[in-house]
Amino acid sequence: MAVLVTGASSGIGYACAVRLAAAGREVLVHGRTPERAERAAGSVRGEVDGARVVPVHADLSSLAAVRALARTVGRLDGLVNNAGLFAGNDVEHERRVSADGHELHWAVNYLAPFVLTGLVDAPVVVNVVSGMRASLRWDDPGLVEGWDRVVAYGQSKLALTMFSVELAARAPHRSVFAVNPGYVDTRLVRESFGGAVNSADSGARWVAAPLLPGFTGTSGGFLDAGEWSAPPPLAADPGARARLWELTGTQLDSTVPG
Template sequence: MPSSLSGRTVLVTGATSGIGYESARQLSERGATVLVHGRTPEEARAATDRLIAAAGADAARLRPVSADFARLEDVERLAEAVVRDHPRLHALVNNAAMAAPERHTLTEDGNEIAFQVNFLAHYLLTNLLEPALTSEPGGRVVNVSSSLHRAAAIQWNDPQRIRRYSRLAAYAQSQLALTVFAADPRVTAVSVDPGICATGLLPLYGHEGMPAAEGAAHVVHLCDPSTEIVNGAYYDRSTRVAPAAAATDDRTVKRLTKLADLLVGHTA
């Protein structure tokens, strides 16, 4: 029988579908208060309503929140609201992700869109939520990453991939950056590859995937305070394995922090 998460508050980004939605459902079933993030207020509310109606979730433990991760101003607004309304945040699930588009696309902030949505927005959100995540011992961050990070390289001189763009390379770069970020010492964080699931990102991996609920179970397991974690650890589903070498290299972590701070306009 899974342990109760009653009294714990968890923010799940990208919770309107796929692994994010299923993570929110499972966390709620185990008694956690879940902040259900969607790109718009309407999407977040619809997901919350669906959790209540279809999954039987307790309405009192669900809070819709919204931010478009293609707009860093939205991320800052979300963080301010969460810190104000939930000064004790026990876990943050950085799950929201998009496949890089066929054509090279920059956000209004000037960043390649997959790099911003999949990594930079989560980097900024995590840092702004640090007061809530560290308000008491045990706060943790779970980055939903991908095995594709192993085939990636961060283009330090051209992170926006303006000179040479490939949608798969851009997506993989965003996942490597998210995995490297787990080793940042400011908050306790881990990364997890939840496995190939039948979600909107499935075309990047193949034609068949397991139910999103199975992938979400690995995410929720890492949110459980009874699960001991080590900062920067990487999990292939339920098994701790070594990530790509770059993900635990101190120089890479520091270099990425410097780059990310520059791109989000945030000084740590």
């Protein structure tokens, strides 16, 4: 069986795929398109002798594509929900929506991992979250009023963190971790903030850790830039997590995770 790493065409996801392949894991290298997935898989093979990598693709801004990806991958050892979007300086600072009509950060950073995790059989789940966490706009999660990219990104990552903790509680047969890789130098950071000192691989180290030998974390844990930390208040609040789960269910017509 294999580990699926989403967003492995770049940055932390690519570095995570290299780490896992180097440790002998079979890695499903996900890219947005077949070409990007093939290119990333080829690069991993170039870096790691004998790497076992399989390219898979899906545009995660489409829930139909997320479901198709889940059907493609079959049973897994692990799932790394890494792919993520932060509207950068190179694109218009304006609200965009997914193929399904959801605000784009909410769709790619939160709904896609929620649905993918629900559909694939993976005993270990790693959700890549962030230190940037806005609060949740319960009455307007799509940010129809007053869209702001920091709020859009921050609430999508907070929602993913809440999902991690809640899934761990609802699915005791799974080990689920929210991992903030820290502030590291990737395309996302370069395009938005100009760069960072630490390498993508330094963040990938924490993202890959739950899938490598010697890891001792407890399901539901929050690994914040290499330190086990209390989750943010809303993620620690069972009532808020249940409310988010219910809200998410009303936004989706798919099976919810378990």
